[in-house]
Amino acid sequence: MQTLRDIRCIQRPGIAEFGWGHPDPALLPAEALAQAAALALSRDWRSALVYGADQGPGCLIELVRRRLGRLEGNMPAADQVMITGGISQALDMVCAQISRPGDVALVEAPTYHLALRIFRERGLRVVAVPGDSQGVHVDAAEAMLHMLQSSGERVALLYTVATFGNPTGSTLAADRRYALAALARREGLMVIEDDAYGELWYDTPPPPPIFNLTPAGPIIRLGSYSKVLAPGLRLGWMLAAPEIVRRCATSGVFDSGGGINHFTAHVVAAFIELGLLDPHVERLRTSLGERRDTMMTALARHLPSGCTWNPALGGYFVWVRLPANIDGAATLPAAEAAGVSYLPGERFFAEGGGHHYLRLSFSLLPLEQITEGVARLGAVLRRA
Template identity: 35%
Template sequence: MKNKLETKLAAQPLNFESFFSEKALEMKASEIRELLKLVETSDVISLAGGLPAPETFPVDIIKEIAQDVLTNHADKALQYGTTKGFTPLRLALARWMEKRYGIPMSKVEIMIVAGSQQALDLIGRVFINPGDIVVVEGPTYLAALQAFNYYEPEFISIPMDHDGMRVDLLEEKLEELEKQGKRIKFVYTVSTFQNPMGVTMSVDRRKKLIELAKEYDFLIVEDNPYSELRYSGEPVPPIKHFDDEGRVIYLGTFSKILAPGFRLGWVAAHPHFIRKMEIAKQSIDLCANTLAQVIAWKYVEDGHLDRHIPEIIEFYKPRRDAMLQALEEYMPEGVEWTRPDGGMFIWVTLPEGIDTKLMMEKAVAKGVAYVPGEAFFAYRDIKNTMRLNFTYVPEDKIREGVRRLAEVIAEEMKKLK
């Protein structure tokens, strides 16, 4: 005979959803991550993910450094570290940024994080109250929207062109908000080879953004994972280079210039901001991966990073060129795309009336995948765009993938007539 508990369980299965917090119930999976699951085991040519090519990983050097670290520095590398990060790595990065970007060591403090994605979450924790106004680019980095959205800000999306965020439109919005007695908390920008568009904010706009931050009293979060991947054109100083007040919080990462599996990034900001972010990080993971930090320290300190970056550029440039050439050759008239000097992405705009999210199923059936553009807009109000990645697959597959995609687009365009 069944007891009362058994009878109750048989009659009423566990309601898993009832245990989640309200915030957990609102969480949505990354559309890009879910998309990659669909195409990773098939013969689909994926132009979707933002993955570095494994061929660029400096495996032999990492092996040598890891052996040296475990032989001579195991006491530090295998131990808990400080929340702020392994001090020799922090100092090495500060010197590297001073030399590379002209950002004085005396003006910033550096904290190591578990990839710059953790930095975005920390920024949300430390700076965003529910209802605070956060300005983002339109389009912007999808995972930044996800990280900030958890803390319930009000987003304002500023359109982009080939020179980055339309700072003139931002100024108009700031004037409008000031009349309403409102101000923004910060502007988030991927300033160089932006994800997803691939465009770079001009120097004049960078300087103007700093001026506006002073005039209207807001911060700037500069996410800069791609700037070292330059294949043409002249380098542009980070916005942080022009910051003389400590208003810019700079995010860097090893994911594109060493290996994403290290899960190491860094924040360079005024010590007052770093201290509060350090306290917030203490409750999350205590410290970033110490072994990876010590290996990364040796990698930077011994000059391997400076030698490796040109090798990555040499590897990726033909892939970017192959995609641009294929777009020129195969895309039907009426399709537009960006022509980035670096980074990992090209942004494609189709005629109005085509929904790239709805078109995705047809593209996968043709054997090619991309990321629909609506996911990169704070209010998902633009439907006719897509992001293409050129770093992960070789040139022949890039050409074939673009050819297949162009066929799908051409078919959709016929329906508009």
């Protein structure tokens, strides 16, 4: 008989799970969310429990605008904001609106592996653009765009996790952000900026979002409450040109069901109104920053020579490069037998490669398990 599960990530006993890019449940603000839910229901339950406005509830749209304005000095207009069911839902929705099957999606190499599935399920052909520790090469993206166009292909979008990216943790340098915004404007290339991790910086804030560099340009910025509040909320926001927001909000799904996750949106609005979000994000930065430090120290102590990794200035991940004779996927069974797991690098490459990399997430485990897990990984890699 099939066993039905309630949750996605099951931590296997005895294994240090570095594979899941999920927050430690200990970091989820259950009591504060209960307080917010009580407020959302007590002050106006009729507004919270009916079908919601297609673009999302005005109360949350206003709070998102004002918070971004305060944090970034750039307040989007109300018709540039839409409440989404998180970045995954927004990516699928945007693809449905701006692309046709057979179009090309340009992505970074490597990139967030599960976005690749969403693009492919929408019939897009995924083409990888090379990058380095400073993010995607904008010149290469431009050359690729022209080459594809001259062979008759339609490039629907360029997708980038520009800030503390998944899987590398790297951030698109400020000059490349300006260059990418200029390319988008010049060529009418739709850039989708996945900003899942932008608020989770541990040393210094990242450069400005690409969207803010050209608010009237063809940029769509996607934010999420999954990483800064709780993934189970299934809530996020989209910033885009009013025409894109209108097209998404008037699509059949919204026409039939109203705004997405409407009650949750009211709870998050109450959470922000109660002044709970900023201190929570601050606590996350401290706690995740400690986990990052612990992982860095453990990597330096336990990984054999020939392994290198990024400094992980924010987000959830460390991207480890292995010596050329070690394959991440082939080594995984031995690693799990030794009590540590990770994601092999090849999953993040749209067109192959990445065999000598692995992604470690420091967001799920407490400090002592991070240290122990990295020690086990070091022992496995030394044997390999």
